[in-house]
Amino acid sequence: MSSTSNKEVRFSKIPTTYPFPGEHLTVSETNIDLDAPLKEGEFLLKLLVLSVDPYMRARMRDPSIKSYFPPFSVGKPMNGGTVSVVVKSNNDKFKEGDIVTGFSNFQEYTLGTKETAPAFEVRKEPKENGIPLTNFVGILGMPGLTAYAGLLRYGKPKEGETLYISAASGAVGQIVGQLGKVLGLYVVGSAGSDDKVEYLKEIGFDDAFNYKTAGDLTTKLAEVCPKGIDIYFENVGGKMLEAVINNCNAFGRIVACGMISQYNLEKPEGIHNIMQVVTKRLRIEGFIVSDSADMEQDFRRDMIKWISEGKIKYRETVVDGIEATPQAMIDMLQGKNFGKQVIKVADL
Amino acid sequence: MSSTSNKEVRFSKIPTTYPFPGEHLTVSETNIDLDAPLKEGEFLLKLLVLSVDPYMRARMRDPSIKSYFPPFSVGKPMNGGTVSVVVKSNNDKFKEGDIVTGFSNFQEYTLGTKETAPAFEVRKEPKENGIPLTNFVGILGMPGLTAYAGLLRYGKPKEGETLYISAASGAVGQIVGQLGKVLGLYVVGSAGSDDKVEYLKEIGFDDAFNYKTAGDLTTKLAEVCPKGIDIYFENVGGKMLEAVINNCNAFGRIVACGMISQYNLEKPEGIHNIMQVVTKRLRIEGFIVSDSADMEQDFRRDMIKWISEGKIKYRETVVDGIEATPQAMIDMLQGKNFGKQVIKVADL
Numbered sequence: 038m039s040s041t042s043n044k045e046v047r048f049s050k051i052p053t054t055y056p057f058p059g060e061h062l063t064v065s066e067t068n069i070d071l072d073a074p075l076k077e078g079e080f081l082l083k084l085l086v087l088s089v090d091p092y093m094r095a096r097m098r099d100p101s102i103k104s105y106f107p108p109f110s111v112g113k114p115m116n117g118g119t120v121s122v123v124v125k126s127n128n129d130k131f132k133e134g135d136i137v138t139g140f141s142n143f144q145e146y147t148l149g150t151k152e153t154a155p156a157f158e159v160r161k162e163p164k165e166n167g168i169p170l171t172n173f174v175g176i177l178g179m180p181g182l183t184a185y186a187g188l189l190r191y192g193k194p195k196e197g198e199t200l201y202i203s204a205a206s207g208a209v210g211q212i213v214g215q216l217g218k219v220l221g222l223y224v225v226g227s228a229g230s231d232d233k234v235e236y237l238k239e240i241g242f243d244d245a246f247n248y249k250t251a252g253d254l255t256t257k258l259a260e261v262c263p264k265g266i267d268i269y270f271e272n273v274g275g276k277m278l279e280a281v282i283n284n285c286n287a288f289g290r291i292v293a294c295g296m297i298s299q300y301n302l303e304k305p306e307g308i309h310n311i312m313q314v315v316t317k318r319l320r321i322e323g324f325i326v327s328d329s330a331d332m333e334q335d336f337r338r339d340m341i342k343w344i345s346e347g348k349i350k351y352r353e354t355v356v357d358g359i360e361a362t363p364q365a366m367i368d369m370l371q372g373k374n375f376g377k378q379v380i381k382v383a384d385l
Numbered sequence: 386m387s388s389t390s391n392k393e394v395r396f397s398k399i400p401t402t403y404p405f406p407g408e409h410l411t412v413s414e415t416n417i418d419l420d421a422p423l424k425e426g427e428f429l430l431k432l433l434v435l436s437v438d439p440y441m442r443a444r445m446r447d448p449s450i451k452s453y454f455p456p457f458s459v460g461k462p463m464n465g466g467t468v469s470v471v472v473k474s475n476n477d478k479f480k481e482g483d484i485v486t487g488f489s490n491f492q493e494y495t496l497g498t499k500e501t502a503p504a505f506e507v508r509k510e511p512k513e514n515g516i517p518l519t520n521f522v523g524i525l526g527m528p529g530l531t532a533y534a535g536l537l538r539y540g541k542p543k544e545g546e547t548l549y550i551s552a553a554s555g556a557v558g559q560i561v562g563q564l565g566k567v568l569g570l571y572v573v574g575s576a577g578s579d580d581k582v583e584y585l586k587e588i589g590f591d592d593a594f595n596y597k598t599a600g601d602l603t604t605k606l607a608e609v610c611p612k613g614i615d616i617y618f619e620n621v622g623g624k625m626l627e628a629v630i631n632n633c634n635a636f637g638r639i640v641a642c643g644m645i646s647q648y649n650l651e652k653p654e655g656i657h658n659i660m661q662v663v664t665k666r667l668r669i670e671g672f673i674v675s676d677s678a679d680m681e682q683d684f685r686r687d688m689i690k691w692i693s694e695g696k697i698k699y700r701e702t703v704v705d706g707i708e709a710t711p712q713a714m715i716d717m718l719q720g721k722n723f724g725k726q727v728i729k730v731a732d733l
Contacts, residue, residue, distance in 0.1 A: 095664065104664045105635070156431045274660060287453070296660045307655015312622060314671040315641045316443065321669040323662035 043069040045144035048109035058363030075127035078151030088174035118174040175377040176351040184212035186329035196221035204272035206233040208377035251294035254280035275306040293323040352376030391417040396457035408462035423475035426499030436466035436522035462490040466522040518683030525697040525727040532560035534677035544569035552620035554581040556725035602628035623654040640670040700724030
């Protein structure tokens with residue numbers, strides 16, 4: 038019996054504000070025997086790519102607080118979106134060398150069983166279309182479907198309308214904006230650095246601004262959205278949401294995907310102009326991507342087409358090694374990443 | 386030529402908090418010659434009933450502030466929902482003795498013209514069904530349609546769900562609650578006095594409470610809505626809205642009809658838990674009754690049926706004389722009325 042090191046990312050302590058690497062999120066080493074025989078239905082996966090996303094902050098909570106997604110368990114491995122390769126298999130669904138996407142533990146090797154098999158899907162596209170593996174936790178994964186379902190199902194866009202996106206260079210925002218252009222909208226985005234603003238203009242946003250240097254946000258939005266805002270793709274919350282409400286047109290739709298500016302505050306900011314929801318007949322609607330699983334096939338078909346036609350580009354920040362995960366998570370929560378934050382754990 | 390006194394209610398000054406009778410709202414006397422011959426298309430109306438409603442507070446604003454409803458003009462008569470009788474007519478649409486509902490100036494006599502005729506509608510129901518005239522600015526008027534459209538079109542109720550209504554004994558709230566019972570919902574309401582709470586239980590609410598003596602609203606709502614809130618018919622805003630969000634079930638709908646607790650504040654209260662819109666997939670949607678004019682015929686048919694079957698009752702506070710209007714308005718804004726606040730200007 039040979040023993041191989043199997044590193045994993047653990048949730049170690051519940052944070053009150055930002056989580057810190059080494060305190061709340063740690064990397065630990067266990068061991069695995071890669072030569073052990075597989076029982077009926079078992080399969081062994083080697084992790085290639087893992088995804089850190091803003092929603093994961095909400096899972097780092099006291100388990101007594103109910104929410105849509107189960108909390109992480111202290112002392113256990115974190116889990117989330119992954120891309121892996123099948124090392125060996127005693128399960129008909131998988132064969133050696135298959136690329137699988139899934140929702141699984143953040144550990145270098147995972148032993149799958151009959152029971153956990155449904156959480157993994159064999160994907161042909163990496164070999165057929167040459168699409169990078171990291172895309173499968175990004176533009177072709179959960180963030181991509183979030184953008185697609187959020188804008189189409191909840192935003193209900195009409196040609197010529199103005200779409201404004203906060204955190205617009207992020208994993209979801211950059212897709213929403215380019216999708217908006219495909220649909221004939223006037224698209225405006227904000228981000229937290231001049232580099233990111235430049236990137237938004239490069240990928241076709243009609244206008245973009247750096248919210249950190251913009252001054253009064255209500256005034257700035259009036260300037261960059263001269264016809265008012267019809268759809269707001271909400272990723273940040275707080276003062277930005279207030280400024281958007283001030284600039285919404287009648288019947289404006291606020292599609293609430295996340296409110297990252299509020300996740301690490303002990304007391305969230307107040308929204309003082311919610312009364313405009315009545316006077317302007319606004320709709321503020323929260324959504325979660327898993328409610329739109331029925332759109333998955335349309336999403337894949339459309340997105341692969343738009344990517345191959347060059348209509349939608351996707352920027353990622355890829356860091357190497359599972360050890361980099363805790364720092365990548367905090368960087369993402371603080372907006373230090375540029376585009377989708379991904380960890381490449383191993384080469385194929 | 387004989388001259389008759391024609392009293393009117395004027396908007397005299399823009400209030401910053403509550404409007405006051407004699408300062409912001411005044412009663413003035415002009416004169417009218419009732420014997421003057423009518424030109425082609427003219428008709429003379431005598432005012433019988435006028436309506437004061439919460440939305441009118443929003444019209445008492447600086448005209449530079451845009452909103453869905455035009456502001457009142459300082460120095461001019463106020464206007465709103467009315468019931469009148471035709472005194473004489475030189476217009477084919479109206480004949481002497483007709484009862485008409487309309488949107489018109491708050492003055493004892495109004496000279497209608499070809500141009501203003503479309504603002505008035507002859508109503509047969511008072512004579513045919515014996516329905517009181519005051520009902521035509523209440524349960525069978527704008528507040529009734531507001532309740533009907535708000536609950537059916539925006540609340541999207543499903544049998545067995547929990548509906549919570551604030552300002553539940555008011556012009557709109559009491560109808561929403563009884564409508565909820567017709568539709569098989571669990572209906573809970575709040576109001577500002579024990580008398581009003583008692584009334585809500587009398588007309589069929591499953592539970593009701595006095596928000597002024599309820600203590601912590603989040604706790605109270607958890608107690609009276611043990612299965613959580615699926616639909617909130619929002620009339621008040623502020624801390625009540627926060628408490629409701631805390632108690633909303635996943636996919637809860639907040640139908641925002643008004644936020645009366647905020648109308649007379651210089652700085653509105655902040656809503657600090659709006660992030661739950663994402664985690665619970667809530668929808669907060671504002672609406673205005675005039676957008677649902679297409680439901681008017683269904684509304685009249687259903688409501689007259691339910692009233693005649695005794696399924697929906699309606700409580701009004703009727704005060705006599707056009708001079709009582711300014712005080713009735715402020716009483717209504719302060720919640721001193723009980724049910725729909727109406728002014729009976731003259732007998733038929």
